[in-house]
Amino acid sequence: MEEKTKMLKEKLFRKSESGWYTSPNLDEIFDYAEGYIDFLNHSKTEREAVKYFKQKLDENGFKDICDVTSLAPGDKVYYINHHKNIYAAIIGSEDFKEGFNIIGAHIDSPRLDLKPNPLYEDTSLAMLKTHYYGGIKKYQWLNIPLSMHGVFIKKDGEKVEVNIGEDENDPIFTIADLLPHLSNWQEKKKLSEAIDPEKFNILVGSMPYTTEDEKDNVKLNVLSILNKKYGIVERDFVSSEIEFVPAFKARSLGFDRSMVAGYGQDDKACAYPSLTALLKQENLTRTSICILADKEEVGSMGNTGMSSHNFEYFIQKLMEKTNTKASIHEIYKNTLVLSADVTAAYNPNYQDIYEKNNESYLGHGLSLIKYTGSASKGGASDANAEYIGFVRKMFEEKNIAYQNSEMGKIGVGGGGTIAYILADRGMNVVDCGISLLSMHSPYEITSKFDLYNAYLGYQTFYQNAETFKD
Ligand code: MN
Numbered sequence: 001m002e003e004k005t006k007m008l009k010e011k012l013f014r015k016s017e018s019g020w021y022t023s024p025n026l027d028e029i030f031d032y033a034e035g036y037i038d039f040l041n042h043s044k045t046e047r048e049a050v051k052y053f054k055q056k057l058d059e060n061g062f063k064d065i066c067d068v069t070s071l072a073p074g075d076k077v078y079y080i081n082h083h084k085n086i087y088a089a090i091i092g093s094e095d096f097k098e099g100f101n102i103i104g105a106h107i108d109s110p111r112l113d114l115k116p117n118p119l120y121e122d123t124s125l126a127m128l129k130t131h132y133y134g135g136i137k138k139y140q141w142l143n144i145p146l147s148m149h150g151v152f153i154k155k156d157g158e159k160v161e162v163n164i165g166e167d168e169n170d171p172i173f174t175i176a177d178l179l180p181h182l183s184n185w186q187e188k189k190k191l192s193e194a195i196d197p198e199k200f201n202i203l204v205g206s207m208p209y210t211t212e213d214e215k216d217n218v219k220l221n222v223l224s225i226l227n228k229k230y231g232i233v234e235r236d237f238v239s240s241e242i243e244f245v246p247a248f249k250a251r252s253l254g255f256d257r258s259m260v261a262g263y264g265q266d267d268k269a270c271a272y273p274s275l276t277a278l279l280k281q282e283n284l285t286r287t288s289i290c291i292l293a294d295k296e297e298v299g300s301m302g303n304t305g306m307s308s309h310n311f312e313y314f315i316q317k318l319m320e321k322t323n324t325k326a327s328i329h330e331i332y333k334n335t336l337v338l339s340a341d342v343t344a345a346y347n348p349n350y351q352d353i354y355e356k357n358n359e360s361y362l363g364h365g366l367s368l369i370k371y372t373g374s375a376s377k378g379g380a381s382d383a384n385a386e387y388i389g390f391v392r393k394m395f396e397e398k399n400i401a402y403q404n405s406e407m408g409k410i411g412v413g414g415g416g417t418i419a420y421i422l423a424d425r426g427m428n429v430v431d432c433g434i435s436l437l438s439m440h441s442p443y444e445i446t447s448k449f450d451l452y453n454a455y456l457g458y459q460t461f462y463q464n465a466e467t468f469k470d
């Protein structure tokens with residue numbers, strides 16, 4: 001009798017367990033994570049991620065689509081959009097009208113951007129004013145080591161790239177927080193009001209240019225150093241994109257080294273598997289595309305965000321160079337998409353925020369998320385059941401670990417991804433990324449099992465040769 005009950009449970013119950021129990025390929029998992037950690041340490045901004053991935057694409061036989069006149073099955077191409085966003089594709093043997101297999105992730109992350117006139121001196125300290133980018137819990141960004149990344153465009157058009165604070169011999173920067181001894185007033189405030197973003201001024205110098213006691217000599221010294229090294233003047237800040245990000249190195253986390261702690265894992269934890277999975281592909285039936293978008297953290301707008309028509313420019317180029325006659329709408333209608341973005345992992349420190357039956361858990365595999373959004377499902381990208389059925393079958397046949405979840409209890413918050421933008425274009429889309437702890441913090445946490453499982457799952461998706469009919 002007992003055996004019968006056990007078998008029936010086995011047959012009928014949904015299973016959710018840590019992938020570490022059954023994972024056969026521990027060496028591959030840990031090796032893959034080493035590559036990922038190296039990627040994180042060299043790609044803290046969207047521009048740096050583009051450079052890193054461009055090199056990988058070049059090494060793996062991908063060509064800039066602007067340099068090829070025609071495309072045939074097996075050909076590999078990419079398009080780099082304004083240095084901050086990549087579309088990469090492998091041409092399949094099937095006609096485009098059957099649709100593409102697309103995996104879309106984003107490579108921008110929350111950070112501190114500089115204001116257009118950032119540099120000033122106050123009481124013999126040189127400071128840089130910032131304007132934060134993306135949703136951050138402000139207290140997490142105070143008194144941590146920050147590094148400076150980005151570009152200046154000088155008056156003559158020359159572009160100067162800057163990266164200070166990553167090398168062990170570089171200086172770092174920080175925002176000086178108030179000492180607890182003088183914080184009684186602040187402790188009484190609501191968390192959202194306790195830290196004023198206008199006080200997000202980064203300390204960058206304290207030595208005067210000369211020994212003469214004159215106004216702004218410390219500011220002058222900072223500018224003089226920047227001028228010597230990069231040839232820039234104060235006005236050049238107006239045509240710059242300078243991002244301050246945590247200077248921490250990504251590291252293995254835990255006695256068992258099973259996790260990765262590092263900055264920018266939203267959404268580089270999905271971007272890396274999305275692209276490295278594409279690099280492995282040959283002889284595809286359906287054309288596969290990897291999107292690495294910018295500006296997701298602030299609404300996906302602009303000419304490098306997912307809403308940009310420059311994506312259509314890329315698709316148009318693919319169509320022209322393959323002599324495709326089908327309409328772009330027909331292609332889109334038949335296109336299959338995984339929106340590869342991270343979701344919240346259940347955090348044991350905050351049990352009452354989560355609804356345990358419907359959360360993602362670190363180490364339990366890819367999160368297949370039917371809908372995002374908030375309390376009323378407002379703004380949700382809600383995947384069709386038929387399409388989710390198609391995707392889960394694909395995963396289950398290849399033993400890809402997946403879980404299905406929401407993000408927290410109803411009404412505690414919410415979020416979105418690029419999913420709705422592609423769904424608006426008529427494509428079949430479901431959110432499918434990995435879960436992380438401490439999202440948007442300077443030091444986010446992922447599971448190495450989930451990363452490798454995403455890599456395998458995304459490969460399975462690119463290899464899918466079936467057309468989806470519902
Ligand atoms: Mn994200």
Ligand code: MN
Pocket residue numbers: 266297440
């Ligand atoms: Mn995010």
